[in-house]
Amino acid sequence: MDGAGTAGADGPDFPARHAPRCSGLGELDALVTQCRACPRLVAWREETAATKRAAFRDWDYWARPVPGFGPADATVAVVGLAPAAHGGNRTGRMFTGDATGDFLFVALHSLGLASQPTSLHAEDGLTLRGVRLTSPVHCAPPANKPTPGERDTCRPWLAAELELLSPGLRAVVVLGGFGWQAVLPVLVEAGWQLPRPRPAFGHGAHVVLPATERRQELHLLGSYHPSQRNTFTGRLTMPMLVDVLREAASVGGLLAA
Numbered sequence: 001m002d003g004a005g006t007a008g009a010d011g012p013d014f015p016a017r018h019a020p021r022c023s024g025l026g027e028l029d030a031l032v033t034q035c036r037a038c039p040r041l042v043a044w045r046e047e048t049a050a051t052k053r054a055a056f057r058d059w060d061y062w063a064r065p066v067p068g069f070g071p072a073d074a075t076v077a078v079v080g081l082a083p084a085a086h087g088g089n090r091t092g093r094m095f096t097g098d099a100t101g102d103f104l105f106v107a108l109h110s111l112g113l114a115s116q117p118t119s120l121h122a123e124d125g126l127t128l129r130g131v132r133l134t135s136p137v138h139c140a141p142p143a144n145k146p147t148p149g150e151r152d153t154c155r156p157w158l159a160a161e162l163e164l165l166s167p168g169l170r171a172v173v174v175l176g177g178f179g180w181q182a183v184l185p186v187l188v189e190a191g192w193q194l195p196r197p198r199p200a201f202g203h204g205a206h207v208v209l210p211a212t213e214r215r216q217e218l219h220l221l222g223s224y225h226p227s228q229r230n231t232f233t234g235r236l237t238m239p240m241l242v243d244v245l246r247e248a249a250s251v252g253g254l255l256a257a
């Protein structure tokens with residue numbers, strides 16, 4: 001199935017019409033990669049792939065929406081904001097191929113949640129244990145900033161992903177304040193209830209969303225985003241990120257007793 005040829009894939013309601021009907025993550029991942037609902041992001045992801053970065057001039061960029069990465073029985077979801085133009089948009093795998101991913105995978109590997117500390121390309125053999133990496137916006141945006149409209153258009157994909165993960169999902173780690181603001185309404189759409197006032201983002205923020213008729217209790221944790229700006233300046237250190245991930249992994253039953 002070719003992305004440009006998928007019926008209705010360029011309609012703004014494509015995610016809302018199709019995401020809730022997916023019966024498994026494989027189906028969802030395949031469908032999200034066909035999406036062309038945001039014209040500005042479609043243009044940007046393809047323009048970036050055409051112009052490339054000099055270091056990647058031999059690459060055939062992915063240039064499509066980047067699906068979540070990790071097993072369907074994950075108990076922990078790690079959520080950023082959107083793929084990077086020359087990272088996920090190039091490699092086709094979440095957090096793969098840029099400095100942000102390098103930092104994150106070292107942290108995950110140190111806890112035994114990633115099979116290797118590097119993430120170079122989609123065929124490098126990396127596997128995750130108990131963790132699913134995803135984002136509320138699946139296409140790389142200019143200046144790493146999706147518009148509110150693009151964020152809302154993309155919301156059904158993540159809501160459906162959390163729905164499919166929900167039987168086992170125990171914790172969601174959100175990387176960065178922009179991601180936090182984008183994820184809160186997704187959690188509501190997926191069936192959890194937020195406290196009022198809505199929980200504020202901060203590094204180390206930890207909010208327990210109570211069980212509802214539809215959902216089990218869910219731990220929501222915040223970490224500064226492992227962007228180069230944060231890691232180079234020391235705002236986010238490796239121990240800080242590992243501490244948050246360890247807390248989530250503990251809630252998710254992923255640490256050895």
Ligand code: SF4
Nearest residue numbers: 035037038065139154
């Ligand atoms: S950002 Fe989301 S809704 Fe917009 S085109 Fe990409 S996958 Fe589709």
